Amino acid sequence: MSGNVRIELPQARKDSHLRSGGPAITVRNLDKSYDDNHVLDDLSFDFERGKVYVIMGPSGCGKSTLLRQMIGAEHPDAGEVLIDGIDIHSNSRRLRDEARRKFGVLFQSSALLNGLTVAENVALPIQRHTDLPQSTIDLMVKLKLELVGMGNALDKYPYEISGGMKKRAGLARAIALDPAIVFYDEPSAGLDPVMIGVIDKLIKDPTSKLGITSVVITHEMPSIFRIADEVLMLWNGRFVFRGTPEALRNSTDPLVRQFLKGDPEGPIGAPRQLSELSERLIGPSARDARSATP
Amino acid sequence: MAAPTKLISDLGALVNRYIEVLGAAVKFGGAAIWYGVRGIFNRRIYPRHDLIVHMDYTGARSTPIMVLLGFLVGASLVIQTTPSIARYGPAELVAGVVGVSVLRTLGPLLAAIIFAGRVGAGFTAELGTMAVSEEILALDTMGIHPVGYLVAPRFLAAVLMLPACTVLFDLSALIGGYLAGTMQFNISHESWMDVTKQFVNLSNFTFGLAKSVVFAIIITLVCCYKGFTVRGSGMEVGRATMQAIVISLILIIFSDFVMSMVYNFLSKLGIVE
Incomplete structure (x- = not known):
């Protein structure tokens, strides 16, 4: 019976619910260190509304740290993050909550609450932030889950579904309150290529249809070229590239080139390069012998 | 000269770190109590259903272990102390020893230790x-206070259920003791009851019950705080669980000692019985 229910998807809503005409996200002079490790170094940028921004960079370059500062999960050492003009690290819990209502987050692990069903997970932010009757909440939940193709898994628990389904359920929860901004932390990690394509479409479609601003942390190259309006590459706590996917493809920057080609030799040091390893194990003669070989 | 300076700075850093952790733990405890109480009136802080689930898990499902262990502790206490008591006086005095020690210390303490192992570790x-x-991070980014949503219902459930478990434990221990005394050492029902009435008064019971509330607060706050602050991998969860139980046990036994001292002091002043 439920398979025959037709649900109208929400109409395009270009205005979202950003109040100001300014950027969706503003980051000013962001600085973050862990002990002696300077992870974010005086970062400043703006993200306009209605675009997909991809932040990429080698592992350990500070992508996740940047995301954690942007969603207010960690306090920066210096600088500020404004979500639609509101400081996400404000001392006032009311202001922080107001900023948080403007965005949803799809976590790398999906972060669904394991004690709740998929439907209850999606209902959670709606119950917390609205006074809607349960019947309306149920309808909204079904609508969001249909949107991500999960209409048949409402009563399943997170541990009963696959990784791809968890990602989609996590996305349904992230967009439950129609946020103006959605953050995605490595949305394609651990998924097969078809599921990556599905997730990419789910990122791209709402952005163009509903005017949502999407910030995606990933290093999945095909995804980047499929979804990004703008790409930012983070390296040593700073952005070394910002531009369109086309500009990324044509970039001559050695860092960008090495990252795109996946070359282990280059300015981005691989954990331990082969030449260095052989030199350490066999001695400098190994390198000399190799270079002497015609 | 460098070594003493380094020692002082290391010591300073250590003290600083402990004060920081203590501050965070106190803030955490304050939030748990605040949201626990507020949640009674505001259904948005945590679902009412969660409180029932946790009361069932912490209380109702602890019943068999509390009854069984209580019974055994009471019976063993009588079996092991009666011969010594009988050497110096009438054996039925053991009824008083069991009554007072179970209600004042053994009951609340052992129930709390079992509770820490069963519920706190969980x-x-x-x-x-x-x-x-x-x-937890996901809850926070959804604007749902994680301490309110996750800790407050567990806190309330434990504060209500540990005293209930203590009553069950006390009762089972007294029954176990009574059965061991009357069946093993042929103490008559009447003399057991007479001695019990002479030794035991209501304040023994209420003091034990008050202690169990303090133990419940200690167990919930320590165990939930250690859970909340786990970082890294699943292995850290095991380590945090072990630490939580060790800290809980130390604090339970230490606070039991402090409360007993305070009670004795108040009793000398005539403020309590």
Whole structure:
């Protein structure tokens, strides 16, 4: 019976619910260190509304740290993050909550609450932030889950579904309150290529249809070229590239080139390069012998 | 000269770190109590259903272990102390020893230790796993206070249920003691009851019950805090659970000692019985 229910998807809503005409996200002079490790170094940028921004960079370059500062999960050492003009690290819990209502987050692990069903997970932010009757909440939940193709898994628990389904359920929860901004932390990690394509479409479609601003942390190259309006590459706590996917493809920057080609030799040091390893194990003669070989 | 300076600075850093952790733990405890009380009136802080689930898990499901162990502790106490008592006086005095020691100390203390092992460890493991899998962070980014949503119902459930478990434990221990005394050492029902009435008064029971409330607060806050602060992998969850139980046990036994001292002091002043 439920398979025959037709649900109208929400109409395009270009205005979202950003109040100001300014950027969706503003980051000013962001600085973050862990002990002696300077992870974010005086970062400043703006993200306009209605675009997909991809932040990429080698592992350990500070992508996740940047995301954690942007969603207010960690306090920066210096600088500020404004979500639609509101400081996400404000001392006032009311202001922080107001900023948080403007965005949803799809976590790398999906972060669904394991004690709740998929439907209850999606209902959670709606119950917390609205006074809607349960019947309306149920309808909204079904609508969001249909949107991500999960209409048949409402009563399943997170541990009963696959990784791809968890990602989609996590996305349904992230967009439950129609946020103006959605953050995605490595949305394609651990998924097969078809599921990556599905997730990419789910990122791209709402952005163009509903005017949502999407910030995606990933290093999945095909995804980047499929979804990004703008790409930012983070390296040593700073952005070394910002531009369109086309500009990324044509970039001559050695860092960008090495990252795109996946070359282990280059300015981005691989954990331990082969030449260095052989030199350490066999001695400098190994390198000399190799270079002497015609 | 460098070594003493380094020693002082290391010591300073250590003290600083402990004060920081203590501050965070006190803030955490304050939030748990605040949201626990507020949640009674505001259904948005945590679902009412969660409180019932935790009361069932912490209380109702602890019943068999409390009854069984209470009974055995009471019976063993009588079996092991009666011969010594009988050497110096009438054996039925054991009824008084069992009554007072079970109600004042053994009951609340052992019930709390069992509760920490059964319920507290569960809290740390559950919340630690949620912390590692970013579920706590997800709640926070949804604007749902994680302490209010996750800790407050556990806190309320434990504060209500540990005293209930203590009553069950006390009762079972007294029955176990009574059966061992009357059946093993042929003490008559009447003399057992007479001695019990002479030794035991209501304040023994209420003091034990008050202690169990303090123990419940200690267990929940320590175990939930250790769970919340787990970082890294699943292995850390195991380590945090072990630490939570060790800290809980130390604090329970230490606070029992402090409360006994305070009670004795008040009793000398005639403020309590």
